[in-house]
Amino acid sequence: MQFIYPMLLEQADKPFSDGRYVFEPKIDGHRLILSRKNGVTRLYTRHNNDVTDKYPELITDGPDIVLDGELAVMDPDTGIPDFELTMKRFQSKRSQLPISYVVFDVLRYEDSDLRCLPLLERKAVLDQAITDTPTMSKIAYIDGRGEDLWDAIVARDMEGIVAKKKDGRYHADKRTDDFVKIINYCYADVNISGWRKGDFGWLAHVDGRTVGVIELGVPPTHKQAFFSVAKPLITGEDRDFIYVQPLIKARVKFRNWTKSGMLRSPVFANFILSA
Known part of the structure; x- marks a missing residue:
């Protein structure tokens, strides 16, 4: 099975709008790499710890693929990611808290390494590669209007936003301004x-x-x-x-x-x- 170290995020102090970027909600959970090869699925944290046994809901059939996303448990009252509930599920062998794997990138698909492609081309592959379910879904994003998304995120008391360059490549285990996080502190x-x-x-x-x-x-x-x-x-x-x-x-x-x-x-x- 193939593990790819996830791309890291630079940080900005305040939100911005820019037509060169798309903007996503920042999901308050933990990073998760899903790697499927020849029908076998493995799950890894950002530090290459195998956590496949923790999330059997994500073991499904499908094409060979490597996905990058965030694993979260949602607050049942607000529908917003809850970090403490996420850690409770992560740390417990008995917890049955329902998970949401929010996928924001695809790094390999079938026999192709996609990391050299621009972000929006990877997003197009991702749209074709997976179908949203209650357990796994593709992240929503907005084109260029980071400040509008920021206002909505602050109104809901969520963690923040992530700005991603439309033509940005995927740089494993590196920080570049292709990916920028703005935290709602x-x-x-x-x-x-x-x-x-x-x-x-x-x-x-x-x-x-x-x-x-x-x-x-x-x-x-x-x-x-x-x-x-x-x-x-x-x-x-x-x-x-x-x-x-x-x-x-x-x-x-x-x-x-x-x-x-x-x-x-x-x-x-x-x-x-x-x-």
Whole structure:
């Protein structure tokens, strides 16, 4: 069976419209490569982990093919991809949560490697290669009007959008501006209540409790500024963390609040200066 490392996405800070691109909703799940050869189907994560046994619903007959898409579980009330439900299905051997495999690219079809073709030609092959079912479907896209799609995505509180050049080729395991993601981040103001002793991370504190660890987006100058004033604020430590009075404030951007009230993937934006 053939595994192809998926193409990665560059990131832009804000939505845009451009006639050279098509725009797709960003599905909040996990990347999944489907590879079928001689009637045998295998499923892989983006890191080449075989997860075929986790999703027997996707083992079907059909032509030799390699597909790239996102595996998600939809919120039953909103119909929107739910990352926590997706992870629950992924991590459990017993979960029967219904899955949706949203396919956005075809990399091989029968005896042909399609990665050198422009995106819209690959989309045309994909339209002919698979038929939408409740379990597997082709992603919808809009031509050129990224800001219109963005407004609809924000209104539904979805993850974001992906811009793809119409003539873009598929570059396995690389980032180029042929694929660009724009994330619909949430923002929160937090207090920093400590830091991790091992790999870098600040404890984020809101309303008297820890809501996550800030690992990403902190420039070296900001780390230096923090540690230059934080040591006099130390209140204690344990095996993993050193704790401080939560007097230093920061703004973070993050994907969403989890059902347990934690920040999902918080990224440092800036310090908040006291008045």
